[in-house]
Amino acid sequence: MRIGILTGGGDAPGLNAAIRAVARRAFQLGHQVSGVQNGWAGTLEDGLIREMTAQDVRGILPMGGTILGTSRTNPLKVKDGVAMAIRRLQHNGVDALVGIGGDDTLSVAAALHDAGFPTVGVPKTIDNDLAVTEFCIGFDTAVGVVTDALDRLHTTASAHHRVMVVEVMGRDTGWVALMGGVAGGADLIIIPEFQLSLGEVVEHLYRRRGAGKLFSIIVVAEGAHIPELEMEGGGQAEKDAFGHVRLAKRGIGDLLAGRVERETGFETRVTVLGHLQRGGSPSPTDRIWATRLGACAADLIAGGKSGVIPIRRDGEVQVVPLAEVVAETRRVPKELYELGQIFV
Secondary structure, three states, rough: OOOEEEOOOOOOOHHHHHHHHHHHHHHHHOOOEEEOOHHHHOOOOOOOOEEHHHHHHHOOOOOOOOOOOEEEEEEOOOOOHHHHHHHHHOOOOOOOOEEEEOHHHHHHHHHHHOOOOOOOEEEEEOOOEEOOOOOEHHHHHHHHHHHHHHHHHHHHHHHHEEEEEEEEEOOOOOOHHHHHHHEEEEOEEEEEOOOOOOOHHHHHHHHHHHHHOOHHHHHHEEOOOOOHOOOOOOOOOOOOOOOOOOHHHHHHHHHHHHHHHHHOOEEEEEEOOHHHHHOOOOOOOHHHHHHHHHHHHHHHHHHHOEEEEEEEOOEEEEEHHHHOOOOOOOOOOOHHHHHHHOOO
């Protein structure tokens, strides 16, 4: 059997660990492996599917990014895109596919399964917003980046008595903002699940000053909603192939910092962590779980399974239908959000 491996959507630390695990396990079981380059684009364009050897995955465990490349190409938006993808995979001798990605990538993987092509998923998304699973490749490393940034910003914020606004990733959910904010000691965390007004932000800052706390660290997820800032954002109409607004052009961190300084007179600075959260070497947790889930995905394919995905649940590897993982967005629960409000 020839097993294809594909990474789609945004890159994330730990993808190479998963690629390595799928390939190594497949080779161990006596199968061949092909790498699909540039995400789903590799199934729609010629010359982007090539055979992989053990040498190709040697030494990639600690590397960030993905050796296969990625894209946000969406076959579901192309006429007969799924059929085209299947034909190209079959033309290149690929018998089954392991798709590593988030809800968009896995939705296409589920569509391939529904069309009769053996497909298994592996959960990857820095936003950590896939349903059912407790782990998504890249999330742990991203939280570590946020935590380290906040640790560093605390000293300069304190020295200059500044308000520091730190914009982090999080389109529809605030997992990175909340976990990184709690771990890094932020005194205010603003996430998409729970709307906060500019007035509440200003009131929080005045309250801290009144209590003798002369600096503040505000973490805001890129997809958070502050009503007074909604009309100020630019580029909100520009979307990717999956219909998502390109939040990098929205600039909520800059907007919030500007308004805070005008409203309060407090010196305010903004730090946008952006793609720093995607880059660099994966954490031990991301490496270990990407390895466990990748190896399990290869086992599932070898066992004739399709339309399923290995996940972490209750601290163990479990297997669930792909449809369950992409059925809904996993959002931050209120009780967890309220944890971040203790340390104001």
